[in-house]
Amino acid sequence: MKKKKIAVLTGGGDCPGLNAVIRAVTKKAILDHNAEVIGVEDGFEGLVDKRYRQLSYDQVSGILSLGGTILGTSNVANPYNYPVKEGQTVGFKDLSKQVIGNIKDLNIDCLVCIGGDGTLAIAYRLYQEGVPVVGIPKTIDNDIFGTDISFGFDTAVQIATEGIDRLHTTAQSHHRVMIVEVMGRRAGWIALHSGVAGGGDIILIPEIPYDINLVAERVRSRREKGKRFSIIVIAEGAKPIGGDVTIKRVVADASDPVRLGGIGFVLGEQLEQMTGLETRTVVLGHLLRGGTPTPFDRILGTELGSGAVDLIFNNKFGQMIAMQNNSFVAVSLEIAAQGSRLVSPDGSLVRSARSVGTCFGNI
Numbered sequence: 001m002k003k004k005k006i007a008v009l010t011g012g013g014d015c016p017g018l019n020a021v022i023r024a025v026t027k028k029a030i031l032d033h034n035a036e037v038i039g040v041e042d043g044f045e046g047l048v049d050k051r052y053r054q055l056s057y058d059q060v061s062g063i064l065s066l067g068g069t070i071l072g073t074s075n076v077a078n079p080y081n082y083p084v085k086e087g088q089t090v091g092f093k094d095l096s097k098q099v100i101g102n103i104k105d106l107n108i109d110c111l112v113c114i115g116g117d118g119t120l121a122i123a124y125r126l127y128q129e130g131v132p133v134v135g136i137p138k139t140i141d142n143d144i145f146g147t148d149i150s151f152g153f154d155t156a157v158q159i160a161t162e163g164i165d166r167l168h169t170t171a172q173s174h175h176r177v178m179i180v181e182v183m184g185r186r187a188g189w190i191a192l193h194s195g196v197a198g199g200g201d202i203i204l205i206p207e208i209p210y211d212i213n214l215v216a217e218r219v220r221s222r223r224e225k226g227k228r229f230s231i232i233v234i235a236e237g238a239k240p241i242g243g244d245v246t247i248k249r250v251v252a253d254a255s256d257p258v259r260l261g262g263i264g265f266v267l268g269e270q271l272e273q274m275t276g277l278e279t280r281t282v283v284l285g286h287l288l289r290g291g292t293p294t295p296f297d298r299i300l301g302t303e304l305g306s307g308a309v310d311l312i313f314n315n316k317f318g319q320m321i322a323m324q325n326n327s328f329v330a331v332s333l334e335i336a337a338q339g340s341r342l343v344s345p346d347g348s349l350v351r352s353a354r355s356v357g358t359c360f361g362n363i
């Protein structure tokens, strides 16, 4: 039987656990199927520029606990809307035909795309145009449709919770309001989980626009009850009722160019003025994405990588390996491409948090 050839890429923002997935895909493909594995460098950029390298068993040994991705990644390289420098400005071109040609030249049996909704949406388009593709959901934001959890989320929640715990003690000592801003553009999963785990007094997420008067009132009433500090956990994508998100920068060469950040500082200034209480803001940002993955993410990454290889050898292309109700299942990439899986404002964890007195800024 002809030896199968698999290519792997990691796309979008990096995320703890990526190397655990690369390791699992490569080792299983080699050990169980005697397949050849090719690593594509820097996501879809490597498929435009033909930058690949062979991945041997030894090359993926010892990377299980390593943060980042040994393959590199890019969150601006969408082949269907690819940034091309024209003098001082950046234009966008559809390079998908070139990418599909390069994939054909590689002579692979499957392209494994490890990424978030953007990467998986590109993977789905490539699949529709005849490329045999399998997806693996990745994002610290945990907002991919079709899977209950993505690897990286657990690590991000752990780091955010540790940050909140540390800020708790200094907030208590100085009798201050401490605001912790965490990542989460459209979905507030990290803020919700770390906020609950860290005992945040107020949690503000994109799915529940907040009333600044209610937030100020909660801080004041805590003070009146003798609680001389407050901890507020806010997602970068949170916004006031009737207001908009806070944009940190616009990345000129990205087809999805808006980067959020800074809402914590906006809120801090407003609260200090409204309550007269000293307020400090800490933005955890990319700290949540870096460094070693938790055991949970290493295990999940290993299961997902292994499951993806099963999809390949069962010819289940155009699918991603996902977790639903504690089981690993194949889900069409079409579902993942649909957008973001959001926190339900009246879901179980929001209700439980409210029942212990947590304020979400709207009631």
Ligand code: F6P
Binding pocket: 013, 075, 116, 139, 140, 141, 183, 184, 185, 236, 259, 260, 289
């Ligand atoms: O989607 C993952 C994410 O970490 C978001 O939470 C965040 O808004 C974004 O990536 C940041 O991207 P960049 O690395 O371009 O700053």
